[in-house]
Amino acid sequence: MSQDVSPFQAIAVSRLAHELQAAGRSIIHMEFGQPSTGAPKRAVETAHKVLDTESMGYWESPALKARICQHYGDTYGVEVTPRRLAITCGASPALVLALSSAFAPGDQVALARPGYVAYRNTIRALNLVPLEIACGEETRFQLTAAQIAALDPAPAGLIIASPANPTGTIL
Template identity: 50%
Template sequence: MRGPQVTPFHAGAIARRGAARLRAGLPFIPMHFGQPSAGAPAAAIAAAHRALDRDALGYDELVELRERIAAYYADTHGLAIAPERVLLTAGASAGLVAAYAAMFRPGDRVALLRPGYPAYRNTLCAMRLEPVEIRCGAEQHYRPTPAQIEALDPAPEGILLASPANPTGAMLDAPLLTALLASCRARRIRVISDEIYHGVGYGAPFVSALEIDPDAVVINSFSKLYRMPGWRLGWMIVPPAWAEQIHVYLTNMFLTPSTLAQHAALAAMDAREDLEHWVAIYGRNRARLIDGLAALGITRLLPPDGAFYLYADVGHLTQDSMQFCLRAVDEIGVGLAPGIDFDPDEGHRFVRFSFAVTPAEIDRALELLAGWLPR
């Protein structure tokens, strides 16, 4: 193989051991991956059934879905986005690949935040782009500052911003996002804004980079708020001048995303009550988990503004987060993600808890941890 070697998702090893437990009839609480344990909204599943009955499910891109996504930007952000700027993708992952391919040349430097979603860095490497990390620790609330962007030398070609962010749940409010985007513009740094966790939050408003910079490339997906990770459907909003060419990239690379998923997604976008119901559950899980972990002595964490993760410093318990997570799955059947996935330098003393599970699973995980962690 002549391509670059890329680091795996370490949480994948936890998933495999969790699956083996389930096959062996042992319990497993899946808090390792960022995926809602409740499936898609009932309306989405019903729409998929109807589509199966009457649609041949060929390669298709539903104009209605592009229009519905454009309407979402009008309703939620007051933005007029032409449906031609909405490109459907096989999840945010495919959107990131197409954005990297279209926006950069091999060898270009692209900034990203550490800790951050591992595939940002790993996909950059696979595509022969150079990740430039901006360290955003707890002391700066896991948020970048304009000064950090101004200090990048030389200026990178691009930057990936995420709000709410994985694994920290940190959000960028309008003043900070405005300042960050101004620094990027001044230095001609192209912006990709990953907004995949929009809609999953605990009070703070969701600001789209498009409200501030119409040239930002926005990535989003049906995997999180809409609880459809396995359906593999997402979207990008791209500048008008790039839309046709990025669409050409997407069709060459992926043809179309799943047609069945597109039918379901149209219904999911209107399932407002159902979506809000689960976000309210995540809100209660978040509070329960913060309190429960505090009672177990895990207090070095910042309550997330959004997404469904707690990123906790467990340095008093381990300096080897992978080992800690392997033991947690093998010994008590609790799936956690090791910090080394998100931060190769400091992640050895962090773990990420996903609370997109049921309240009963949160309670049980806390009980199991209480009996397992040293007192």
């Protein structure tokens, strides 16, 4: 099903870093954009409580969805209903869900380059066509309205990331 998908080089870098660390080398892990601290104590305590007292099974959390909706209302002044939310176990499954539900095989999806390699790889793996648009310092490494307007034909969609990965720029 998948087309030519490039390897995610961060995995190879991480493997080497862990091998060097196991051999006694001092390593600062910066290969992934993930938190360097553990989960908050209260979150860990709550997770233990749930794992110790509930059978789990397939999971849905009306309470979490309600709290996310409240956050969007309080923080951004917008109304979001729980029906509009999908809770996933991370950004990668959310990306697969979003792309596969919004586009059909063969659709072209534009994105900034440089950009997060998983966007391009996931687009290709879903038999979509990535259209990478060079974005440099002059555009703050973000797509511009002029770049998007110049696309002919227009792509089926765009990936716009704020903050952008790996540059960190914010729209």
